């Protein structure tokens with residue numbers, strides 16, 4: 276039996292359930308977008324579930340995350356409510372941001388989700404702010420900062436890593452290398468392979484992680500979180516992963532081959548964990564079926580909630596745009 280299954284079988288079953296829920300959320304969002312029910316753009320997380328779920332299961336409710344334009348998976352993994360997320364995608368007032376943010380800026384500060392972000396490379400700078408605030412409040416919380424390999428070429432990410440390193444802040448930088456920044460392969464955007472040296476430049480431990488294996492992401496994150504909590508400063512994890520859909524919904528993905536997609540799908544994070552747990556006998560076919568049905572019902576409910584909710588009133592258009600209290 277694999278070591279992880281012996282050590283934490285319940286957590287792995289929970290992670291499987293959560294990955295299935297994220298995939299169902301994203302699959303339904305894809306259909307809703309195609310059916311023209313959602314205003315705005317959506318960028319889906321299908322294929323990358325092991326990163327968000329593995330990383331977020333290594334932190335607690337009082338910890339923080341920052342996210343990207345591809346943030347639905349991070350939000351669900353941090354415990355956000357699919358009803359309010361779906362309502363936000365529909366532009367309804369019951370959504371997390373009153374229907375004004377759409378997919379790319381869903382936030383729930385009370386749950387430690389400091390926001391999805393349409394600005395590539397902005398999340399890590401917010402994470403440094405969160406890290407500084409944690410330090411000043413003498414809390415032992417940590418902040419995980421998710422960003423793509425495209426963002427790794429942004430100055431803001433380097434400034435954030437440098438400052439977090441200098442100040443020994445409790446931040447874990449998690450680069451999700453899903454191989455493409457929009458339509459550009461990672462190799463055409465970066466002169467180095469693998470990014471391990473990027474963290475070393477800023478003096479932080481860096482680990483290359485198989486982002487298709489939830490156990491690997493969870494264990495690497497748990498180690499980095501432990502370091503951050505005990506005052507030893509930031510770390511960088513580089514998770515190799517793949518997005519199955521295009522950069523955005525509707526992207527014809529002419530820049531990659533079907534064979535490449537199939538190769539990654541052969542290592543699907545959900546299917547492989549399912550097989551591992553079934554083989555070990557810690558879950559059975561009925562359990563998995565219940566997880567799948569539960570996810571479909573839960574997301575159906577979220578869609579119904581969103582459809583039935585009302586659009587925000589016109590006169591509230593400027594509410595929540597600027598801070599009212601400083």
Ligand SMILES: Cc1ncc(C[n+]2csc(CCOP(=O)(O)OP(=O)(O)O)c2C)c(N)n1
Pocket residue numbers: 343344345393394395396422423424425426427453455456457522
């Ligand atoms: C500062 C900034 N520059 C450019 C863009 C346009 N843009 C949106 S997503 C994207 C690619 C991001 O790639 P990556 O960081 O690897 O994330 P992924 O989409 O692969 O998850 C770009 C260039 C933007 N939103 N913000």
